[in-house]
């Protein structure tokens with residue numbers, strides 16, 4: 001009998017059964033750049049919690065947000081589908097837009113809720129808001145999309161019409177409106193979301209939980225609580241990053257204290273690249289002294305809003321003690337893969353989406369059989385560039401800084417870069433590699449046809 005048990009134990013695959021349904025925490029920072037973290041080499045910004053998670057878990061160098069701007073990126077994270085499928089004509093919904101995330105879409109929260117998860121969101125929604133043009137519909141907000149609870153802003157805090165709201169039973173209450181004239185409220189958001197997330201985790205010890213933590217920071221204008229003001233060597237941006245990191249540390253400590261660390265997966269990433277342009281914002285009082293607030297996309301080219309790598313390639317850390325080995329490689333991956341992968345880990349079946357179920361890569365470290373393909377969405381949510389394997393082809397370029405160095409891309413004269421080696425996209429290889437160029441052009445046409 002003992003021998004049999006040992007034999008069973010020895011042959012048991014080192015794979016966590018899906019029925020265990022890990023708790024899930026997704027941290028989706030707003031406009032945080034790849035280089036805004038100490039674990040990615042920033043010498044003055046201090047993010048020790050995230051550094052530890054990166055060291056003891058999987059740290060990405062090739063993690064892609066599906067859009068270079070807020071709304072479209074959030075759409076893709078929550079649905080596993082390309083921004084083009086949203087029906088939104090551009091990458092951001094402003095507070096007056098009649099459009100919102102359609103109720104026919106299946107979100108990550110709905111998938112997990114159906115598997116018995118308690119689901120909550122703390123932070124910026126930006127997938128629609130009730131307004132006169134859509135009949136004040138509550139379908140625009142998170143409770144209509146699988147979340148049991150929400151506290152956060154309906155749009156970015158730098159819109160004059162932005163509101164801080166909270167779910168109350170099956171409805172909502174507005175805590176504050178007109179956030180651009182309420183700096184104290186803005187400075188309270190990071191801690192407020194963490195406090196609410198900690199309460200939620202404590203209340204759901206017996207049930208698997210899904211926390212979608214989407215801080216408003218470090219999107220401009222930057223705000224920090226008094227406790228963190230002036231602490232960083234990197235000025236306000238450093239203060240903001242330190243405060244975000246500190247409160248993620250508090251949340252994780254709560255998970256540990258409840259004995260749930262080994263059954264909780266954390267993903268930390270950003271919705272798009274950083275704001276990097278010094279001009280314009282410097283003279284806008286809403287943004288203050290923006291010169292010191294802009295972030296770093298280094299080593300990638302350009303930043304938020306760009307189809308260069310700096311717009312889409314973002315920090316990525318997955319931490320799951322006891323399951324993901326320190327230093328495990330999961331590259332490359334995109335936010336499209338998050339829903340199918342987490343659904344797989346929770347034992348849920350999902351319909352066809354654009355992302356891949358990378359559950360076995362997460363559990364075993366084995367690379368997926370199919371090669372990586374990713375389409376970069378421009379400001380109209382159409383495909384502007386495509387990556388297959390290490391190659392990236394641009395057919396249109398959008399740039400935050402006007403940084404195109406004389407390059408112009410079109411379907412007739414596309415640009416080709418090997419983005420695993422040429423991180424800054426400096427060496428166009430299109431005339432030297434016509435077969436690869438043509439294969440990627442066809443890949444983009446196939447994508448559009450799908």
Ligand SMILES: [Ca+2]
Nearest residue numbers: 030031070271
């Ligand atoms: Ca953003």
